[in-house]
Amino acid sequence: MYKRVTLLVFLSSFLSFSASSTQQKLPPKTTVNVTQEKGPAKAPKCTKANIQIIVPINNSNVNTLTNIIDIKSKIMAYIKMINSSKIMNNLQQNMKTCAVDLKRRTISLFGHIKGIFWGHKYKLIALTIIGAYCYLIFQFIAANKFLKRCDLWCSWKQHMNMESIITIPQKELSYELATNIQAHYVNATNPTDSMSPMARFIIDVEVELKKLKIYEWIYYWVEKFRLQNIFPFDEKNLALIKNKIRRLAYFKSTFSSWLADHKMSEMKQTVKKCLKLLKKKKSARLNIEKSTSKTGIFALTILKRLRVS
Secondary structure: HHHHHHHHHHHHHHHHHHHHHHHHHHOOOOOOOOOOOOOOOOOOOOOOOOOOOOOOHHHHHHHHHHHHHHHHHHHHHHHHHHHHHHHHHHHHHHHHHHHHHHHHHHHHHHHHHHHHHHHHHHHHHHHHHHHHHHHHHHHHHHHHHHHHHHOOOHHHHOOOOOHHHHHHHHHHHHHHHHHHHHHHOOOOOOOOOOOOOHHHHHHHHHHHHHHHHHHHHHHHHHOOOOOOOOOOOOHHHHHHHHHHHHHHHHHHHHHHHHHHHHHHHHHHHHHHHHHHHHHHHHHHHHHHHHHHHHHHHHHHHHHHHHHHH
16 A cells, blocks of 8 residues: 555656646747837837746646646545545454453453352352242241231122122122222212222232232242241141132122123213214204294295285
């Protein structure tokens, strides 16, 4: 690259030198300003002000100048291209060095962490076991408290078995459930609001189901690994959790079916109201048309009588 640049610079300087030498060899021409006056013609005086030096410009000189300008512009563009390629190469090298440095640091950090882990592996294993044990104990205590609560929807109709609840007719159970929902969730700002209690009921049921399923999962794995002696495990609580999950699922299905029927009944009522309004409008139009026709007939009869008279 650098050899090519030097050659191009040498050619441009040589061409400029040849153009200047050709300009110096050409002789200058003199022009004399002649002024006409009355009388006999006088010889003009040659002074510095009257003499004008005119350099002849040939096509060859113009072509050489344009060629020199083109070469210089090409050289500048080539230099710019070289500089840009240098910048790109520098950026690529910097990126490569940064990537290698980052890889080296991550490897060293991973090795450092691995060394710490292997150096204190027994302590870390013991801490994880103690943490898991404490977490499971906390979950067992929370499950016992959760199952004893009476203000939850899984404890609704607690005095009845699941079989007796299923024997209740669907309409009666759904109506009773809807009334309890409206009584349990009262909107203080808008007591006539009936949709927000239903939404809150669905949210609370989902939360209760999620918690009961977590407790069931913990009880299942503790029983499977036969760790009942280490934890406050009670088989009655496991049966109660399963029963409450069934109850909640049944209450949720009855409520969803009642809600669908309620929406359909509301839709039917709105359709009936719309039909009644349309009938009223049609009857009003017919009455107006009848009244207008009667008045028109009466006016025609009066006109006929007047003409006859």
